Each structure stands twice: as structure tokens, then as C-alpha cells.
């Protein structure tokens with residue numbers, strides 16, 4: 607099984623996830639894509655893999671005493687000709703002191719969170735440091751796209767005070783398990799709505815670029831308004847999938863994550879992802895998938 611269990615205190619044997627870069631062709635021109643690992647998170651095994659019927663699966667997360675090993679927190683950077691785009695913003699070091707970081711949140715949220723996930727984030731994992739290494743200057747980033755509003759996707763927002771940030775209107779209105787107190791005070795994203803008849807299988811999409819080669823598509827289940835970013839390159843598609851699943855294997859085997867808020871929607875998202883990938887070669891990249899970086903470089907398709 608992929609969810610290798612290690613003991614709760616085994617931080618001495620931390621995995622290391624190497625950043626990746628690759629080049630795709632877009633209307634004949636080369637476009638660079640980077641995968642940056644902005645820290646790691648270990649979650650309860652029942653958080654990653656659903657155990658128990660219906661909502662019992664949520665209780666089983668809290669009761670579970672085992673964590674997964676540390677998983678990556680990927681951020682994706684697309685050097686698109688219309689401007690560089692960042693998909694999700696990853697973590698920041700403040701999350702290491704979780705109790706202090708979430709002090710303004712409700713007791714219940716803190717309790718749930720403390721019993722679900724733990725983080726290791728180094729200063730060099732944060733985005734300003736990482737972007738320097740790929741010669742990307744912060745002011746040159748044009749747009750930040752959020753798949754959803756969980757803190758391991760929003761904690762790097764503070765590095766982008768001048769950028770446009772987009773998130774689905776549905777996610778913004780019906781966010782769940784998000785930590786509002788951790789948002790930057792200026793956070794006021796452009797809340798976008800999907801348009802109909804934009805894409806096969808998913809149908810709805812919000813065009814992120816004028817060329818409509820980057821589409822923001824609904825992939826609900828993890829949260830109600832969760833979205834993914836579909837990049838249609840000349841030869842194949844890339845799906846920056848956020849937390850649609852925790853691994854590619856989950857989609858292939860139909861194994862749901864315990865933490866998803868709507869299991870039926872998650873299953874529907876899996877089916878749509880598979881149906882789409884059957885029509886168009888697609889690389890599938892969830893945020894916490896250990897193999898995602900490698901698949902991007904190796905061009906390993908979902909199916």
C-alpha cells in the first residue's frame with residue numbers, strides 16, 4: 607500500500623522532494639513549468655485514505671493514531687506567454703508552531719487540525735527563496751490561482767500582495783476547514799464563476815488566459831468549490847489538481863480520501879478526470895502526490 611505508516615515521532619528520517627522543471631510546447635513555442643516543494647505535511651492515514659462508512663470516516667481521522675510519512679506541498683509555476691502564473695501558494699514557516707499560528711481560530715477547528723496534520727517547513731521552502739532559484743522575480747508573477755482555500759494552499763499568499771488572485775466564487779462563499787485568521791489582511795481575491803460549454807467532460811470552465819489554454823475547472827469533493835487548473839499544451843494536457851485526490855493512485859483505484867467533504871462529488875470528479883484523460887493524454891498532478899514532480903518530467907499520463 608502506498609500509505610506507508612511511520613511512527614508519530616519519526617521526523618529524523620524526513621523524505622526530500624526535489625523541485626522539477628520541464629518544457630512544453632504551446633503553439634510551437636517553448637513554455638517552462640516548474641514544480642516547487644514548499645514544505646511537507648504528514649496527515650493521519652485515515653485523512654488520506656477514507657476508512658468507515660459515510661461521516662464515520664471523519665471520526666476515524668481524529669481517532670487514528672498513525673500518520674502518513676511526510677508528503678510534499680507542491681506549487682506549480684507556468685511561465686505562460688501572457689504572464690507567469692502560480693497555482694496555489696504553498697506553505698510558510700509560521701505553520702511549524704501550529705497552536706500559535708491558529709490561536710485566533712475556534713477551539714474546534716484547532717482541535718480537528720491538530721489531530722489531523724503536522725508540518726515541516728524550512729525557510730528555504732518558502733516561495734520567495736524558491737522563485738529566486740528559478741530566476742523568477744516576485745513582481746514578474748502575473749497571477750495566482752487558488753484551487754481552494756485550505757491553509758497549505760493559501761499560506762504563501764502573503765508573498766503576493768500586488769498580484770491578482772483568483773478563486774472560485776463557490777469556494778469563497780462555502781469554504782470549509784479554512785483558517786480565515788491566517789489570510790493576509792489585504793486578501794480580497796477575484797471570485798470567478800465558470801462559463802458553460804468550455805471544455806469536454808467537465809463542460810464548465812473559467813478561462814484563465816485569453817488564449818484559453820489555461821482553464822480553471824470544477825473538481826469538487828475535497829471542498830464544495832474546489833477547482834483544478836487544466837493546461838492544454840500542443841501535445842498533451844496537464845491537470846494541476848490541488849486536493850482532488852492525494853495521489854494519482856487514488857483516482858485509478860477509486861480510493862477516496864477521508865478528509866473530502868463530499869464523497870459523492872469526489873467520486874464524480876474521479877470519473878470526470880478519467881473520462882477526460884481517456885480522450886486527451888493528461889498528466890495529473892495533485893498537490894500532495896510524492897510522484898507528481900517526477901510524472902511531470904517523465905510525461906507519465908494518468909491513463
Ligand SMILES: [Zn+2]
Pocket residue numbers: 754756828849
Ligand atoms: Zn485541502
